[in-house]
Amino acid sequence: xxxxxxxxxxxxxxxxxxxxxxxxxxxxxxxxxxxxxxxxxxxxxxxxxxxxxxxxxxxxxxxxxxxxxxxxxxxxxxxxxxxxxxxxxxxxxxxxxxxxxxxxxxxxxxxxxxxxxxxxxxxxxxxxxxxxxxxxxxxxxxxxxxxxxxxxxxxxxxxxxxxxxxxxxxxxxxxxxxxxxxxxxxxxxxxxxxxxxxxxxxxxxxxxxxxxxxxxxxxxx
Ligand SMILES: Nc1ncnc2c1ncn2[C@@H]1O[C@H](COP(=O)(O)OP(=O)(O)OP(=O)(O)O)[C@@H](O)[C@H]1O
Ligand SMILES: [Mg+2]
Numbered sequence: 001x002x003x004x005x006x007x008x009x010x011x012x013x014x015x016x017x018x019x020x021x022x023x024x025x026x027x028x029x030x031x032x033x034x035x036x037x038x039x040x041x042x043x044x045x046x047x048x049x050x051x052x053x054x055x056x057x058x059x060x061x062x063x064x065x066x067x068x069x070x071x072x073x074x075x076x077x078x079x080x081x082x083x084x085x086x087x088x089x090x091x092x093x094x095x096x097x098x099x100x101x102x103x104x105x106x107x108x109x110x111x112x113x114x115x116x117x118x119x120x121x122x123x124x125x126x127x128x129x130x131x132x133x134x135x136x137x138x139x140x141x142x143x144x145x146x147x148x149x150x151x152x153x154x155x156x157x158x159x160x161x162x163x164x165x166x167x168x169x170x171x172x173x174x175x176x177x178x179x180x181x182x183x184x185x186x187x188x189x190x191x192x193x194x195x196x197x198x199x200x201x202x203x204x205x206x207x208x209x210x211x212x213x214x215x216x217x218x219x220x221x
Contacts, residue, residue, distance in 0.1 A: 003036065003080040004219055005073060007102045011125075012118020013089035016108035016144030018045050019180050020211075021086040025050065026189040027212030028082050029058055030205075036076035038063055040098070041088040045184065052187035066097050073101055089118075092125060099129045104219055105139040106170065109162075111146065111155025116162065123167060140170040140218055148175050172207075172214035179204040 006024065008017040018041060028035045037060040039047035050060035059079065061072045069085075076083045085102070087095050099105055105126055109119040119141055130137055141162055146155070162169065174180070178199045183190050190204050198204075 001078075001081070003034075003077045003083050004103045005077070005083045005085065005101055006104045006106060006215065006219075007085035007087055007098045008106050008108055009087040009095050009098070009122050009126075010107050010109060010115065010118045011090055011092070011095070011121045012109075012115050015089075015110055015115045015118060016142075016174065017041075017089075018086050019184075020106065020108045020142060020144060020174060021046055021084050022049055022053075022183065022189075023174065023180065023208050023211060024215060025058065025084050026053075026183075026191055027208040028084075029055060029189070030191045030209065031212060033057070033081040034079065036060065036080035036083045038069065038072050038076065038083060038085045040069065040091070040094055041086055046086045049184060049187050053183070053189040053192065063094070066094050069094060069097055070101065095122070096125055096129050099126050099137055100133055102137060104215070105137055106142050106215070107139065108142045108144045108174070109158070110144050111152060111158045113154060113158060113161075116158045119162070119167075120165065123165070138218065138221075140168050142170045143173040145176045146173045170211075170214050170218060172211045174211065175207060177204050177207075 008021045034057045037050045040063045047060050047062050063069045107119045107122050109115040
């Protein structure tokens with residue numbers, strides 16, 4: 001069994017890579033898969049979250065330099081069904097290497113023009129890797145921190161810009177939810193959390209599984 005590598009990348013900081021990574025990891029674990037996480041962000045938030053929140057079916061490691069990425073991925077591929085890589089902003093070399101090793105690259109992006117610029121830069125880097133390796137790497141844009149009530153002018157504009165570039169959106173988006181911030185406060189998975197103060201926990205769980213299924217569907221397509 002060779003695990004599938006899913007990486008989260010956007011050169012723009014704060015676009016939602018770490019949050020999306022943790023949500024997908026918890027969804028895959030909830031679905032019963034063995035998951036490994038590789039944290040490439042020097043704040044090591046995802047690694048700490050995995051170490052605290054994760055059950056035994058979840059392993060994680062930190063990658064400080066490009067050489068760590070291939071070493072860990074090589075090992076994880078033989079142990080896990082899915083490997084989730086949380087890339088850091090503004091490190092083109094580590095991003096490019098990870099793209100070349102990935103089965104699926106997800107580009108999380110808030111509905112803002114600044115995040116869209118980061119997404120386009122990231123996707124251009126991906127295109128460069130694809131052309132050089134003469135291979136197609138699956139990729140999707142994932143809208144994050146979506147306001148469930150209003151589609152802002154900015155978000156509409158961004159949708160249009162991305163659509164013009166013919167970049168496929170993932171068939172799921174991540175809403176703005178306090179539960180997604182709270183899970184890093186106690187470093188826990190929303191499937192394990194029973195704190196009644198977590199707002200809309202059941203809806204958050206439902207959305208996480210919806211995201212997980214959309215990622216799996218795209219991987220299978
Ligand atoms: N869906 C969401 N709902 C609520 N808050 C969110 C959501 N997504 C992200 N955030 C918050 O936005 C901030 C940035 O998110 P996150 O750390 O996931 O982005 P990132 O792309 O990993 O950032 P960096 O480039 O610094 O690694 C964090 O404070 C996080 O808690
Ligand atoms: Mg991050």
